[in-house]
Amino acid sequence: MTESLQIQLKKGVLEMCVLALLSKGDNYAYDIASRMAEAVGMGEGTIYPLMRRMQNDGLVSTYLQESGSGPPRKYYKLTKSGANALKSQVSEWLVFETAVRKILGDVT
Amino acid sequence: MTESLQIQLKKGVLEMCVLALLSKGDNYAYDIASRMAEAVGMGEGTIYPLMRRMQNDGLVSTYLQESGSGPPRKYYKLTKSGANALKSQVSEWLVFETAVRKILGDVT
DNA sequence: AGAAGTACCTTGCACGGCAAGGTACCGTGT
DNA sequence: ACACGGTACCTTGCCGTGCAAGGTACTTCT
Numbered sequence: 001m002t003e004s005l006q007i008q009l010k011k012g013v014l015e016m017c018v019l020a021l022l023s024k025g026d027n028y029a030y031d032i033a034s035r036m037a038e039a040v041g042m043g044e045g046t047i048y049p050l051m052r053r054m055q056n057d058g059l060v061s062t063y064l065q066e067s068g069s070g071p072p073r074k075y076y077k078l079t080k081s082g083a084n085a086l087k088s089q090v091s092e093w094l095v096f097e098t099a100v101r102k103i104l105g106d107v108t
Numbered sequence: 109m110t111e112s113l114q115i116q117l118k119k120g121v122l123e124m125c126v127l128a129l130l131s132k133g134d135n136y137a138y139d140i141a142s143r144m145a146e147a148v149g150m151g152e153g154t155i156y157p158l159m160r161r162m163q164n165d166g167l168v169s170t171y172l173q174e175s176g177s178g179p180p181r182k183y184y185k186l187t188k189s190g191a192n193a194l195k196s197q198v199s200e201w202l203v204f205e206t207a208v209r210k211i212l213g214d215v216t
Numbered sequence: 217a218g219a220a221g222t223a224c225c226t227t228g229c230a231c232g233g234c235a236a237g238g239t240a241c242c243g244t245g246t
Numbered sequence: 247a248c249a250c251g252g253t254a255c256c257t258t259g260c261c262g263t264g265c266a267a268g269g270t271a272c273t274t275c276t
Contacts (some may be wrong), residue, residue, distance in 0.1 A: 011232060011264095017211045024213070030254050039207045043234050048256055050232085070253035071241050090212060097205060099147045103125045104198060105132075119233095119263060138223050151265050156225055158263085178222035179272050217276100224270075231264090239255075246248090 012089055014042060014050060019078065019086040022060065028073040051076060059085050120197055122150060122158060127186065127194040130168065136181040159184060167193050 014036070021032055029047050036042040054060050059082035064072045078086070122144070129140055137155050144150040162168050167190035175181045186194070 013208065014233085017208060020212050028254080029256095039211055040204060045235065045257090046233050052256095053232095067242095067253080069242060071239090071255060073254070093208070093212075096148060100121065100125065100201070103147055104128050104201075122264085136223080137225095153226090153266065154264050160225095161263095175222080175273095177273065179224060179270090181223070220273100220275080222271100222273080224272100226269080227267090229265085229267105231262105233262095234260085236258090238257080240253100241255100242253080243251095245250085 013093070014040075014046070015054065016086065016089040016093060018047075018050065018054070019059065019082055019089065022076055022078045023083065023086055026075045026077045028075050030073070032076075054082070057085075058082075121201070122148075122154070123162065124194065124197040124201060126155075126158065126162070127167065127190055127197065130184060130186045131191065131194055134183045134185045136183050138181070140184075162190070165193075166190075 017036060017040070018032055021027060021035065029051050030044075032051075033042065033044045033047040036047070037044070051060070055062065055076075058079060060076045061079055062074050062076055065075055067073045125144060125148070126140055129135060129143065137159050138152075140159075141150065141152045141155040144155070145152070159168070163170065163184075166187060168184045169187055170182050170184055172180045173183055
């Protein structure tokens with residue numbers, strides 16, 4: 001039960017969020033970074049290593065597409081295994097969130 | 109608004125939880141570690157550096173107390189500034205949690 | 217005496233987020 | 247024609263932190 005996934009949650013939140021965004025439609029790193037920057041204050045320098053890692057892990061695949069406003073965009077698309085990862089990470093997150101809330105208790 | 113605190117949240121969760129535990133009564137590291145290990149899978153090796161950091165930051169103070177079952181226990185006690193830190197970290201956490209939930213959206 | 221449990225702490229590793237810097241392409245203004 | 251600002255890509259180097267593993271010391275139980 002005390003899987004390493006559980007332990008990795010703190011690091012895994014960003015990955016999970018990116019997976020969640022991609023589950024709603026293909027997207028490219030720069031736009032993902034902008035959304036995440038607004039939402040949770042993620043820096044742009046974070047996204048590219050993250051995306052590469054996810055690609056290496058087989059969670060996403062990529063394709064290029066012209067944009068007409070700058071260099072061609074590299075779109076990322078969820079793979080099946082990415083979708084599975086999303087599902088399991090979300091449930092891990094919920095467990096974690098619950099545990100934290102329990103610890104916080106009436107402090108909140 | 110995009111304070112570094114926001115960014116630090118992922119690292120700050122453990123600290124916040126420890127502060128929350130201490131807000132319910134003084135405690136010693138070994139016991140805190142046990143509770144946290146059960147709750148969120150924290151390792152024992154994590155707690156001691158963390159407690160020292162918190163002490164350096166003035167969030168906690170310490171006193172020794174004999175235990176009759178092993179070496180004397182080093183109890184930690186929340187300082188005023190620790191209580192303030194707890195309050196602000198909890199509100200940061202709630203913001204973060206909300207942001208994540210928003211991103212997850214109907215994926216959940 | 218030895219083992220097991222409590223409680224303290226340190227060291228070395230690995231990973232990931234960040235700031236800063238760098239490249240290249242495009243449209244608009246002068 | 248040229249410079250500028252925006253879009254979009256990516257890399258490098260640093261630092262913090264969580265972890266596993268190892269180490270010390272005291273007490274109780276067998």
